[in-house]
Amino acid sequence: xxxEQGIDFFGVADLAIAESFIQDQxxxxxxxxxxxxxxxIRLLDAVVDQLHMHNDRGAVFAYRGLYNSVNSRLDHAxxxxxxxxxEEGYQAYxxxxxxxxxxxxxxxxxSHKLAANLAGLGWIGRSCLLITPNCGPRARFATVFTDAPxxxxxxxxxxxxxxxxxxxxxxVKAFTxxxxxxxxxxxxxxxxxxxxxxxxxxxxxxxxxxxxxCVYVCPHGHHRRTSKxxxx
Numbered sequence: 001x002x003x004e005q006g007i008d009f010f011g012v013a014d015l016a017i018a019e020s021f022i023q024d025q026x027x028x029x030x031x032x033x034x035x036x037x038x039x040x041i042r043l044l045d046a047v048v049d050q051l052h053m054h055n056d057r058g059a060v061f062a063y064r065g066l067y068n069s070v071n072s073r074l075d076h077a078x079x080x081x082x083x084x085x086x087e088e089g090y091q092a093y094x095x096x097x098x099x100x101x102x103x104x105x106x107x108x109x110x111s112h113k114l115a116a117n118l119a120g121l122g123w124i125g126r127s128c129l130l131i132t133p134n135c136g137p138r139a140r141f142a143t144v145f146t147d148a149p150x151x152x153x154x155x156x157x158x159x160x161x162x163x164x165x166x167x168x169x170x171x172v173k174a175f176t177x178x179x180x181x182x183x184x185x186x187x188x189x190x191x192x193x194x195x196x197x198x199x200x201x202x203x204x205x206x207x208x209x210x211x212x213x214c215v216y217v218c219p220h221g222h223h224r225r226t227s228k229x230x231x232x
């Protein structure tokens with residue numbers, strides 16, 4: 001059903017080990033759900049590949065269009081799946097793909113990356129993005145909390161190695177370079193306010209805040225790509 005909705009990544013997370021984290025970010029209600037369905041859509045390489053033209057309005061606005069379209073499709077798919085789960089007699093709570101609810105901590109209701117990681121769809125990189133084996137961080141995700149008895153996946157091994165390309169390319173050095181550790185807060189790896197302030201500056205100067213350099217540069221988004229042109 002997810003694939004019919006245009007979904008490229010599908011997995012189910014066991015949330016038991018993340019209960020306290022979910023409670024802190026999403027509250028008591030969400031923390032009682034034992035599982036979460038994680039769904040993702042791959043971004044278009046032709047658009048992401050232009051993000052190195054950092055101040056080109058055409059490239060940045062194309063990324064915004066893609067970003068919004070993918071988020072909208074994810075929200076639609078999450079709602080569709082939640083309704084189907086409810087029809088089967090279980091609880092389902094969809095969380096939109098892009099939503100900030102805490103302006104101080106710059107967090108949403110849930111970390112979609114955490115859910116995708118626990119579902120076995122990828123690992124958390126030094127950029128704090130979910131890195132998938134097939135397209136690196138070139139994907140976006142949404143989450144459906146549920147009590148449906150679905151088979152769960154397992155967290156994937158971190159395969160960043162010594163790579164720090166995302167750390168180096170960040171214009172405001174928002175990443176510390178530390179590897180992801182579940183026991184550490186996000187601040188150990190990422191200063192979200194530096195990133196936010198930089199995007200506000202871009203909004204004033206370019207009329208669009210999105211950056212995406214950490215998405216563009218990750219080698220896991222490049223090394224598995226093939227195309228008709230590259231095979232000829």
